[in-house]
Amino acid sequence: MKKLTYLLLLSTFVSFAQTEKKSTVKFTAKIENRNSDTLTIYGPNRFKQAIPINKKGMFEASIETADGIHQFSDGNESSLMYLKNGDDLSMTMNAKEFDETIVYKGKGAAENNFMVQKALKDEQFELTAFDKESDEFNIMFEAKKKADFESLEKGKLDDTFKTTIKKMMTQQFAGMQSMYKENEAMKKLNGNPSPTFTYENHKGGETSLGDFKGKYVYIDVWATWCAPCRAEIPFLQKIEEKYHGKNIVFVSVSIDAKKDYEKWRNFVKDKQLGGVQLIADNDWNSKFVKDFGINGIPRFILIGPDGNVVNANADRPSSENLDKVLSELVK
Known part of the structure; x- marks a missing residue:
């Protein structure tokens, strides 16, 4: 499922590069029920790297890119990830339960697992909050905003990662509010004669x-x-x-x-x-x-x-x- 909150992040993630200097990241992935035999990594500065599956059924690569937020795609499914110089990441996932089963291990795992869990919380918020009346939505929105920033500060995470995610979250929350207002306007059209063309x-x-x-x-x-x-x-x-x-x-x-x-x-x-x-x-x-x-x-x-x-x-x-x-x- 493509979530509103994920799409809000995806629309701006390429702007969150910490530096244009190339960094090297070791990456391996084991994906059950995969959607494709090629895993594709997208990143800042128009970065793109296709990683074909090898004979061992693994996706393995050395990735040279700028530090920051990236996206990996397995067929039509995608997720955000964070890469920084020197990371040595391994990921496992069952593509039938895409977001729910992503687990990272190795150097850089803490930051990426934080992003995975945040994505799941974002999805739950969307499912429960976006259909609420304005007053209740605002209460839930402020509670989530506070909890997310507190979770980021309390986590044992790289300081540069925290700075990057703070900027991303600030844009995300602004986008959520705009999206809610648009949804409310759309609801008013339901049951009424459609505009024509x-x-x-x-x-x-x-x-x-x-x-x-x-x-x-x-x-x-x-x-x-x-x-x-x-x-x-x-x-x-x-x-x-x-x-x-x-x-x-x-x-x-x-x-x-x-x-x-x-x-x-x-x-x-x-x-x-x-x-x-x-x-x-x-x-x-x-x-x-x-x-x-x-x-x-x-x-x-x-x-x-x-x-x-x-x-x-x-x-x-x-x-x-x-x-x-x-x-x-x-x-």
Whole structure:
């Protein structure tokens, strides 16, 4: 599951480099039920290193990168990690329970295990707090903020790591508050008539939201440059296939800029994307995008047969809950 709090961190993690000087880290990983035969590390200054699995079933590498926050990806699953010069890290994980089973050992393990546990606490906070009324959310938010900073100070952790994480957490908490306000605004759209659109269809002509009245409409707002959007495409294709012929239509609305128009057309064609493929008339400034308060993508919206909003912030295709929701609604 892609968590809001994780995505907030992921959107800014590359800025948390302590130095541009290259450092060396020894890294090994044993992953059960892995999603890929290649583990990819991303980091500051556009760092990227692919680590293929070896004959022993291990991922092993010497990583030369700047000290700071990094990300590792196993297929469509990702997690943040902290690397500093001289670290000698080993990680174990069961990819079927991705975040819950990550354990680090060796030099640098304390800092990384702190991040793993923090991610789990962040997820729990999201699940319990983001649906609360404003007053209760604010109480829970302030309690979490205090507890997180106290936990960081009490931990036997590298001082530079503490400084880096403090900056990251400050941005994270500001992002959480903004996200909560956006969620509250989105909730007000539920049950009301949906904002409409008329956009260019990849197959020719124009298509309007009203063309689908009488059907459920699952809308994917995305762009070709958006990596998390592209990661959802295989899951969306599976959902489209499962509900083919049912009372639902899948509409993808690209907010690519006009300069990327041909890139969008070629991407849809080359990837053989299904559903109804549309492109918004004015990227982020399109009226439909603004009416739904879309400030980040991918964003998924579910509209009912009557044209009313069922969920202005619907589950992603990669979420198991989406199939549960659609199976109850769509016949």
